[in-house]
Amino acid sequence: MATATAAAGLAATPAAAAPAAPAAPAVAQQAAQPGQTCTAADLGKRHPVIKTTEVSPTITHFTGWYVTEGTTGSQTVSTSTQTTISVAVGVNGNVQGSFAVEALGSVGASLGLSVQVNYTSTSTVSDSITWNFLQPGYYGLYKGTKKVTGTYGSLNCNRVQQGDGSYALKWVEGPDGGSYTTYSTIEEGAVRCEDDVPATSLMAKAQSLLDCGSATATAQHAAGPVPSAKATAARHTAESAAKATGSAESAPATAPGARAALTCGTDVYKIAVPGKPLSWGAPVLASDGVRLRPSTIFSANLDRWRLCNVTENNGVLEATLWNGGSGWCATIAQQNPSTERAALMTAACAEDDLQRFYIYRDVPGSGKIGVQNKYTGYMIGHDRYADGEFLRQYSSGRQDGTGTYELVKV
Template identity: 60%
Template sequence: MLHTTAANRLGRGLIAFTVAATSAIAAMSFAASPAVAGTGTTASAQTQAELGDACTSADLGKRHAFIKSAEVAPTITHFKGWYVTDGSLGSQTVETTTQTVISVSVGETASIEAGFEVEALSKAGTTAGLEVKMSYTSTDSTSKSITWDFQKPGYYGLYEGTKKVTGTYGSLNCNRVDLGDGTHALKWVEAPDSGSYTTYTTLEEGAVRCEDTVPAGSVMRKAQELLDCGTTVARTDRAAAAKAPAPVATATRHPADRLTSPAASLTCAAGYYKIGTPDQSLFWTAPGFLQGDNVQLKPSTIFSLNLDQWQMCQGPEINGIAEQVFINHSSNKCLAIAEQSAGNEGSPLVQVDCKTDDLQRFYTYRDVPGSEKVGIQNKYTGYMIGHDRHAEGQPLRQYSSGRQDGSGTYVLLKV
């Protein structure tokens, strides 16, 4: 049930974070654009943002990734145990079977092309000290032939494998911070949204025998363990592996997780607001009758019929940042991300029937007191709201990192 109160309270302190990595991960600074393993490309340069650093009002609609945890695990994707005798030395082609399929993923995205997801994977690779895949790809799910020149008899494990990198990420958003002396400043703060990622390094293939001495923590050692050689060394290695920390869970949220608790009440501010471009020439306007669902930029006139006015209703706070629901004055429908394309870069803002759904909830990041500038982020996708160009009829869209030209900064005006 919706209740009416005075204006909402915003303000938060800075939250420290640490990067946890269970493998032998070197401590190093985040880099914006290491090389993409196996692709010959690099991530596009991005402005760096660090927790607690100063930002500007042009950054209110932007978002940057940081890594909260990372774990590296040697993983065998294809394997076959193979006996080689004195009479069968030389080159042989062996058909291996699939052991594990690894797919690159970041949070809820349907694809990884640019922006926030690439930045997150880039920083994950830097945290782990590895070159990792930074675009959508996966290891082969079918059997694979490996040709190997066998020089000695023995029991071999033929394998293809990689180092799988998993963990959790968070995002930094520009928001006002109370400095504690009656003044405020804009700083990069940890936003409520976070998620998990998976990537991996360049694939390697090879052959290993039970009696071979191989480096601990290597892909080859992992393949040797699969041979189940029965030696004391092998048993010791397997026991140590069994005691190793479990990998970070990387399961993707089920669509039902969009739904918040029905008991989560909303408190609506009195009156209505307009959301517009900083020059106040164009405003977020819900579609009129027979005009589709997309919310667009329109001039505000006496003929707008209140379609450019929104009631703001506040939900629960996370890390000092409150959820917001925007209800259109004219249609009484809620602002939302289009459900059928919610995981896509550039998915449009729409108005839909109000219900308890995180696609209809947003975080609002504000400039210092005295300024009406804001940036707005969808709760479920984590994407920032912006538009392609300053023009009447342009739809409002979501962008994983926001609009880097600052066009994702708007003004929030009380009617």
């Protein structure tokens, strides 16, 4: 039985179907696979890997509606919002950047569903349903969709020690990840209490909102809407849960505090563009960002960096980047941390994941690295090679290889 039609003989298909929100076609396969070989040019890149998926039929709009003798035929009915589903990936609260689009495309491909891959919400869906009622009765009119949630990780290029003791560059699952939410095509339909419907279908979900068996369902009423206590309670519960989830996802992992006491290595580095003279230079003013600069006698150690509070997990380094000229640490600004192309800044050092970076390394003997912010998961790169060009963060890194840098000991 089709989801968008009621039991045979009771209702016809809609006179005018509501347009579904646009969904991009699912991608054919992931761009990278765990264990595949990568190159030094991939050190500054990132691809998603889908870890879990869950599909839940969800009613987004609903109303109870009486059809009496003489009121059958085509009617346009307004529904009320039951559940709002917003597309989101990670800490953003929406969808920004190519990584999120690739992740959601991978979800759709794995499930065989056409899902939303750009930021949207079911609150943008029209609440009216035009339906052709063939017989009198007590109906639940609904719109709904398949809500898709789950978790993801990211694949990064990093050195891996092989069985013979040698090293090779391979795509490995990085230490970062998060959760996602999306949904499939919006469907609409009508259902009665006495209809026999599949237990896990949208029709069954809508039927549960009809107060079947109550005096409301069996009493005689004039044609038109009827309030549903279950529908109202479900809506309030969903709205409260959405507010709680939204507030939790939008909060930074750690609020900046007083200057942290760092344990830094003795080695001092330039973080340079491989084979070229420009390297990372910290700003003099806090309002400025980290830029590509030449190293000269006038650099005042602003091109000198130390790795502090270093840890290593499965071959991936995690460190705070302390600048020898300013005494401040590299960071992503906390006002809107997951903005695509946000500039890399410096700030007073604090125990804050916005100031922590994963460092992916080439095989021993090479100083080439890729750099990823721990909190946002975005990779560091630059738009073009030029004096004064900002270092920025990119959700998928720089696919042309310009996100690969080199640690040069000085």
